[in-house]
Amino acid sequence: MLYDSQGLAVTTDSPVVIAQINRFIDQALSYGKEAEDAILKAVIADRTCAIAHAYAAAYFLCQENANDRQHATPHLKAAQRHRPETTRERWYIQAIAAWAAGDIDEALRLHWAIAQDYPQDLLSVQQGQYHHFYRGDATNLLRLAETVLPANQSKPYLYGMMAFGLEQCGDLSQAEAIGRQAVALNRYDPWAQHAVAHVLETQGRVAEGLAWMESHADTWERCNSMLYTHNWWHTALYYLALGDLQTVLRLYDTHIWGKANKTSPKDQVGAIATLLRLELRGVNVGNHWQELAPYLHQRLHEHTLPFQDLHYICALSRAGYSDWVTEMLDSLNHVATVKASRQKTWSDIVLPAAKGMVAYANGDWTAAVTQLKPVLPQMPDVGGSRTQQALFQQLYQKALFHCEQGDGALSSLSRVPLRKQPSGYKLSALSA
Structure with missing residues (x-):
């Protein structure tokens, strides 16, 4: 039994597994492009580590397409076969199994249970927020982060989660303050940057929002394609608000679709949303x-x-x-x-x-x-x-x-x- 960077027990005797799980945790919370590499290396280092398999299954399920769902299946089965020693690991595996089965209510119940008893598990919080987001449940998206805040005062990534939840609930002043605090603590937090971008756009602070996003654009090179393209999409919305439609189209060609993983549903949605908004403004998108x-x-x-x-x-x-x-x-x-x-x-x-x-x-x-x-x-x-x-x-x-x-x-x-x-x-x- 060893412990990960969140202070959580992991059923493994391999320091290599722990190192790769820690790397995966950081990559997942920062929407980094090396998350898959990290978790697959963890699985290879100890094929009996149930939580590593569960993390791999969750990674593939989050891609939200049939091909990656097939990749998730063997990892989920392995996680269920190699029964871990801790309750937290077992609950997490059950949550991912519920997700795979389409039972999001059960998945959320388990993520909330983990938040109550193991509040330092920010990966579980992130996935619970993800489910609430696609249920349109902003209140519980925020409350899940609030539940674990007392145990995570020193973890900047949680502040980005809080900021986005606050913005979705309409508390724009607190969202901006906490989002900026998160970025001040960690300039490479694209989710917190994204939360502030939402606030500035909602308030019509276009020039300020554009400056905010472009001043952090260099950090997105570390991101997976989803958040890389999504943050550029938000940048394009500011240019759209300014009426600079040619720049929007250029950003589509260079950053939104130009650097997309073209088989990724989330990247595809961002591209579609950009073209539709351009057409709403009278642009012929060819x-x-x-x-x-x-x-x-x-x-x-x-x-x-x-x-x-x-x-x-x-x-x-x-x-x-x-x-x-x-x-x-x-x-x-x-x-x-x-x-x-x-x-x-x-x-x-x-x-x-x-x-x-x-x-x-x-x-x-x-x-x-x-x-x-x-x-x-x-x-x-x-x-x-x-x-x-x-x-x-x-x-x-x-x-x-x-x-x-x-x-x-x-x-x-x-x-x-x-x-x-x-x-x-x-x-x-x-x-x-």
Whole structure:
């Protein structure tokens, strides 16, 4: 029995495993590009180390695609076969198994249990926040980080997690203060940088936000492709706000899609969201849709995250892949891989929203409005940040404008009772 850098017991006698697990922990919390290398080296060093296998399974599951899910399976089976000595390790393995089985409620229950009894386990907190994020549950995303704050006052990465949760809950002043504190403690914390970027964008502090992101852009070279491209996406949004559309397109070509892992769902979503926003501003994006769409073919039947699916189907429609769109819509009609508790989200929100996105992409404005308007108040349930969610409202607004052909179309949005985001959540632990 040895201990990792978080002070947690690990069932292994190999110092090499501990060194690689420590490396993995740092890479995962910093969204580093060497996380996979680190955890696979840990597994090789001790193939009986259950928690190392569980971390590897979690890494692959987080990629949210069928191919990486297959890579996760043998690691999960190995983690379950080599029963570890500690309760924390067993709970973590059970949480990853629940995730793999699509039982996110059970996964969250276990991550919360770990947070209560082993609060220094920030990897578990990070994964719990991830699940809350794709449930649209900002309040619990924040509270999970708050729960472990007293035990992690000296760990800068937790402050980045706190900052993002605060921003998603609408407490912008605290989010900015804690995000800046996290970056002051560790300049190479891209998640904390990202949280501050959200605040500055929400407050319309465009020049300040652009300076903030570009002053830290050199640190993103250490990031995995997801956060590298995502932070450049946020940078592009500032240029979009300034009306510098050519720079947005250049950033798409050089950093957002140009340096993407083109098989990564999250990188694909960022690229799709960029092109849609450019088109909303009247930019002809040329053949960019046709260049991107072939990479989406393997996504048609995955249905891992509804937020992703809505982007995929709109991109395929914009690219003119009508056969693939029809195939994906039919597949969405028969989603059988999700638990009963989430079936209603897919049937009542995702499917009509997908039809609305297709109608929008095809210029069928009436159908787009008809399909999107009833589900807009529930769209936070499909996940994504407040900034990402704004795209659905913008697409609806454009469709409505075309339907009514006049300035009055914009005021008509008030007839859609959009769900209010949580706000004003205060953290008693922050004074500690």
